[in-house]
Every structure is written in structure tokens, then in C-alpha cells.
Amino acid sequence: MDRSTSNADDALIAFRNVSLSLGGRPILENINLKVRRREFICVVGPSGCGKTTLLRLIAGLVHPDAGEVIYDGQVVGEPASDVALIFQDYSKALLPWRTASGNVSLALEASGTPKPERAQRIRALLDKVGLAHHADKYPAQLSGGMQQRLQIARCLAQGPSVLLMDEPFGALDAMTRQVLQDEVLRIAESGHTSVFFVTHDLEEAIYLGDRVVALRPNPGRVAEIFDVRLPRPRDQLSTREDPEFMRLRRVLFDFIQETES
Amino acid sequence: MKWQGFILPAGLVLTAEACARIFGISSDSLAAPSQILKAAWMLLADGSLFVMTGQTLLSAVAGLLLGGCAGLVLAVVLGLSPTLTRLLRYPIEALRPIPSIAVLPIFLMVYGFGYRMEIAIIAFACFWPNLIIGQAAVSGIEPRLLEVSRVLGLGFVGRVTKIVLPAALPRLFLAFRLAAAISLIVSVTVEIAMNPQGLGYELMAAQNSLRPEVMFAILLYIGLLGWGLNALLLFAQQRLFGAAGTAQVPR
Numbered sequence: 001m002d003r004s005t006s007n008a009d010d011a012l013i014a015f016r017n018v019s020l021s022l023g024g025r026p027i028l029e030n031i032n033l034k035v036r037r038r039e040f041i042c043v044v045g046p047s048g049c050g051k052t053t054l055l056r057l058i059a060g061l062v063h064p065d066a067g068e069v070i071y072d073g074q075v076v077g078e079p080a081s082d083v084a085l086i087f088q089d090y091s092k093a094l095l096p097w098r099t100a101s102g103n104v105s106l107a108l109e110a111s112g113t114p115k116p117e118r119a120q121r122i123r124a125l126l127d128k129v130g131l132a133h134h135a136d137k138y139p140a141q142l143s144g145g146m147q148q149r150l151q152i153a154r155c156l157a158q159g160p161s162v163l164l165m166d167e168p169f170g171a172l173d174a175m176t177r178q179v180l181q182d183e184v185l186r187i188a189e190s191g192h193t194s195v196f197f198v199t200h201d202l203e204e205a206i207y208l209g210d211r212v213v214a215l216r217p218n219p220g221r222v223a224e225i226f227d228v229r230l231p232r233p234r235d236q237l238s239t240r241e242d243p244e245f246m247r248l249r250r251v252l253f254d255f256i257q258e259t260e261s
Numbered sequence: 262m263k264w265q266g267f268i269l270p271a272g273l274v275l276t277a278e279a280c281a282r283i284f285g286i287s288s289d290s291l292a293a294p295s296q297i298l299k300a301a302w303m304l305l306a307d308g309s310l311f312v313m314t315g316q317t318l319l320s321a322v323a324g325l326l327l328g329g330c331a332g333l334v335l336a337v338v339l340g341l342s343p344t345l346t347r348l349l350r351y352p353i354e355a356l357r358p359i360p361s362i363a364v365l366p367i368f369l370m371v372y373g374f375g376y377r378m379e380i381a382i383i384a385f386a387c388f389w390p391n392l393i394i395g396q397a398a399v400s401g402i403e404p405r406l407l408e409v410s411r412v413l414g415l416g417f418v419g420r421v422t423k424i425v426l427p428a429a430l431p432r433l434f435l436a437f438r439l440a441a442a443i444s445l446i447v448s449v450t451v452e453i454a455m456n457p458q459g460l461g462y463e464l465m466a467a468q469n470s471l472r473p474e475v476m477f478a479i480l481l482y483i484g485l486l487g488w489g490l491n492a493l494l495l496f497a498q499q500r501l502f503g504a505a506g507t508a509q510v511p512r
Contacts, residue, residue, distance in 0.1 A: 059412055078411075085412045092405040097427050106423060110413040158413065 012037045012162065012194050013058055017067035020053060026219035027053050031067070033213065033222055035162075040188055040195045042209035044202055044252065046260045050220025051198040055164045058196060059085045072161070081111055084155035088167040090147040094139040100126060100150050101135040107157035121157065129153045129183070145176035149183075156187065162194045163187075170200065178236050181208060185234060202252045206245055207234055214252065216259050224255065292474035301478035309463075310482065317448050317459035318486075320376055324383025325444040329437055331384070332391030337421060337429075339392075340399025353392070361386030361447050365455060375458070379451045386447040387440040394439070398432035399425055430502055438494045445487050460486075 013035040020028045028050045035041050043051050056062045057069045060079040069076040071083065079085075087093040094103050101122045108118045126132050129149040131142075139147055148168060155163060165184070169177040185208060188195045199205050205212045209228050216223035230244055239245055274294050280286065281293030292300075304310040339346045364385055365378075372378035406428060410420045426433075452461025460483055467475035 061408060061411065079414060081414045083412075085408075087405060087409075089405060092403050093409050095406065095424070095427070106409075106415075107413050109423065110410075110415045110419060 010037055011035065011070075012039075012072060013196070014070040015054075015057070015067070016070065018057065018064045018069060019066040020050075020057070020062065020064050022053075022062075028057075028064075029219040029221050031220070031222055033225075035194055035196060038188075038192050038194055040185075040197065040208055040210045041213060042197045042199060042205035042211070043213045043215065044199060044205045044256070045215030045220070045223075046217050046256060047200070048220075049215040049217035049259075051200075051215060052166050053220070054215075055085070055166050055196060055198050058162070059083055059164055061085075081158060082161045083164065084158045084160035084162070085164045086148075086151055086155050086166065086168045088170050090144070090151045090168075090171075091139065093151055094147060094154075096139055099136050099138055100131055100142070100153075103139065103150055104154050104157050107154045111158065125153045125157055126150075128156065128187070145172050145180065148172065148180065152184070152187070156191070160191075160193060162196060165195065165197045167199055168197075169204070177204070182234075182236065184208070185232075189233075202256065203240070203249060206230075206248045206252065207236075207239060212248070212252065214255055214259075223259065226252065288473065289471045290473050292477055296474040297477045297481070300472070300474040301482065304475070304478060304482075313458075313460045313463050313479075314482075314486065316376075317445075317452065317461065320379040320451075320459065321383060321441075321444040321448040323376075324380045324448070325387050325437075325441055327380065328384030328387035329391045329440045332388040332440075333395050333433060333436070336392050336395025336433075337399055337425060339396050340402075340429075341417075341421070341425065346396075357389050357393070361443075362450055362454065365451060369455060374456055379448060379456050379459075382451050383444050383447045386443050390439045390443060391433075391436045394436035395429070395433055398429035398436070401432075402428045434494075434498050434502060438491065438498070441490055441494055442487065445483075445490060449483060 011034040013033075015031045015033040018028060018031040019026070031054070033054075043054060045051055053062065057064060058071060058076065060076045060083070063076075071080060095106065098106065101119075104122045104125050105118055108121060113121065123132065123135070126135055129152055131146060131149055131153065134142060134146065139150065142150065152168075163184075168184075169180055172180065181204065184195070184197075187193065195208075197205070197208055206228055212226045212228060213222060214224045214226065215221065226248060228244075228248060230239055230242055278294045281291075281296075286293070301310075339349065361382055365382055368378045368381045368385075372381060402425060406424050407420070410424045415423060448459065449461035449464075452459040453465050454461075456462065460479055464476055464479045464483075467473075467479060
């Protein structure tokens, strides 16, 4: 709980005048954005607006041409161990030759966790995402939703301060998606984790986020930031029926329509 | 109907035998199947076949291990380092097309007759398929997996042993099998051409001393040997890498 003593307005992640071109094409232009500690921030926008690139900048997988990305007071260089990235294509991000526990173990091996401690931590992590009974299965033997849970478990093994999620539930069916949304909320809440969540699903963004950042494409810029003043814990039925939820959905929907036209 | 595959070969052998008996062929270049079998039995009985096999296989295996492993190591390094790949591109393109038997005079000068010369040539021949296929295997690894290893903070050694090698393993083993076949071809070729030892040399010696039945016996035996070697490696592949080798669901 040491973070509660720090200023609530204290930015964990900050983009300062960030611009980036890839292959001569401007992707992001003059981005200024702050993510507070323990904040759940959602990023929406039409395809090609640089949502994923924002996330990869925080992860340290790409670096800006101009400006700087700050994480925890430091300019982002190589990927940091307490920043976890959850990819959309879970089937490609898991090692097909390792079992579920082997995949979680990879993160522990990378962080240098002593071998005797691993088994117990793996069990706890798999239990946390509801895969306790599937520890010895290979990814190909798991459903899409279970594979994504496994990837989340592996990311949690890093003991992250930030979860970066790149359209993590885009490929899942509606029911699985709702269950996993609630689980991510629970995990973020209990772990005091900041979440940077990229999605193309407006309702998902409002349902999950403290704030929703809307991007404008060609090149990607921050168009507007919406505060989501919905009570927590969120609930799949009552939250989605809240007048404020519906108002925000209308505003965001109009906004996306306008940028895509 | 597996037996149907045997009709034609068996028919041909019987025809050859019948022709040899009826017409009483006595030739410097042909022999009746029964004579070949007898010669094979003689080679087996006096132990000379085992000596030749030992000489040829020792060279083939040593060359395969030396050249093959060197090729695989370089393949992994090149697969992970685009800079080194660019630097070595033209040397590799220039050296690779050289037929391996063409380096025989060089290694003969360096090592003289014997194992070392033969092993060096086989190593040269086995180096290339492992390098080329291995490089393709490493650069064909799902880029997402390499990003995962970066995000998790795996070091170079961890990345190679935990991601690159297991992911490329099925194709690396395929390269190894290909190189194993090449090692046998090249060892016999070197023995036929120059080196006075092994199966290839005895093959030529039989031909020179006008003993076609011995020549054919050794020839058939070399074929069996190659087939057995490949079968052994296939078996090893399924046993060792059952799960990883197919990169799919193990049963």
C-alpha cells in the first residue's frame, strides 16, 4: 500500500511531445498524455490511428523519433521487467512446446526466480486466472479464452506495475469477453496495477476505464479524453444500464463516426 | 496391398538369375544375383565388411558432427544478427556453390590420405545445408515470440535456449537429416576418388580386379546403409522431439 502515500495525481507514464514515423509514414504526432498510478486507461480510435504503437512505446519495443516517453520517472529504454504486455494474438504469443505451467514458468525463469519457488508461484498464478486444472495442458489443447487467461497469468508472473493490453479480447466471443473483462478489473484492483488498455470496442472502453482516450488518425493524435464517472465495482448489467454509460457511449460513437468519415 | 510393391523387384531379380543360368553369362561387369549374395556372405564372414563400414561411417559421422554443428551454430547467430548476416552474405554466396568434392585437392594437400582429409571434406559438405536451412528456420520464428522474450527480459542465452532453439528445432533436425544423407554420399565419393579406405575404395578395388559380384554386393550394402541411417534418424526425431518436433499437441 506504499503507493497510497504518493500523490494521486502523480503520473506513472507520461508521453511528452512524442512523434513517431515508421517507414517514412507518420504514425503518431505530438502526443501528450499522462497515465496516473493505479489508473485504468482505455484507448480507442479508428484503425490506423496508432493505438497499438502507443502501447509498444510504453513497452520499449519501439522508440520515439521526437519527444520522450517517461515511465516511473525514467525515459523508457529497453523493456522493463515490471511492465507486462498482453498481445491480442494469444496463440502466437504462447510457446506451443511448453505446457500452461511451462509458459508461466518462462516469466519466472526470465526474472531469475529460484527454481524451488517456481512451482508454488505457478500454481497460485494459474489458480488466479482459473486454470488450476489445466496446468499440464499445451496451449493447442486450450480454448481461445483459456489461452488468453494463460497469457495474463504469464504477465502477472512478472509482478507488473503496469499491464499493457492490446485488444486482448478482440478475438473472443461475447460471453468469454465479459467474464475476462471482470477478471481484469478484479486483478487490476487487487494488484494496484495501472492498466493501459487498447480496444476498438467503445462499450468495453467505457465499462473498464477510469478515462477513455480517443485518438484521431493520419497521423495519430489525441483528440479528446473522456472521464468515466461510473461507480466501481462495475457490473455487466447495471453499469451498462447507467444513463452516464449510455451518454458516454453516444458521445464516443458520434466521435468515431465523425473521425472515420 | 503392400506386397504389390515387391512384385516388380522380385521379378527382375529372378529374371536376371534365370538369364545368367540359362545363357551362362560370364561378364566383367555383370553378375548373377546368387553370386552377389554369395559375395556378400563372404564379405560378412571374413569381417572385411565391418572394417570398411567402420572406416566409412566413422568419417561420415565425424564430418557430420563437425560440419553440421558448426553450420547450426552459425545459423543461429546469423538468424539473430542482421548485421552479421549482411557482412557474411557474399562470402557465403561465393563458397556455398563449390561442389564439396572439388575441395578434395586442397584437403589432400593439407592432411594427406586418411581420415582427416575425408572428415574435413564431409564437414565442408554438411556445413552448408545446416547453415542455409538453419538460418531460414531461425529467421522464420514467429516474431511475436521474440517480442515476448524481449518484454520478459530474457537475455541472449535465454532467448537462444528457451525460444529460438525449441521453435526452430523441427526444421533444424530436418537439416541434420539432410546433412546425414550428404555425409554418406560424400564419404563414399571421396573414397572412390582418392582415399584408400572404406566402402568406396573397396567398391573401386572390386571393379578394378574384375569382380563385379563383390562390387554389386558392396553397392547394395551402401544403399541399405543409407536407408538405415535415415530410418534411425527419423525414429530418433519422433522419439526425442515428439512434442516439440511437431510443435503441436502431443498425444
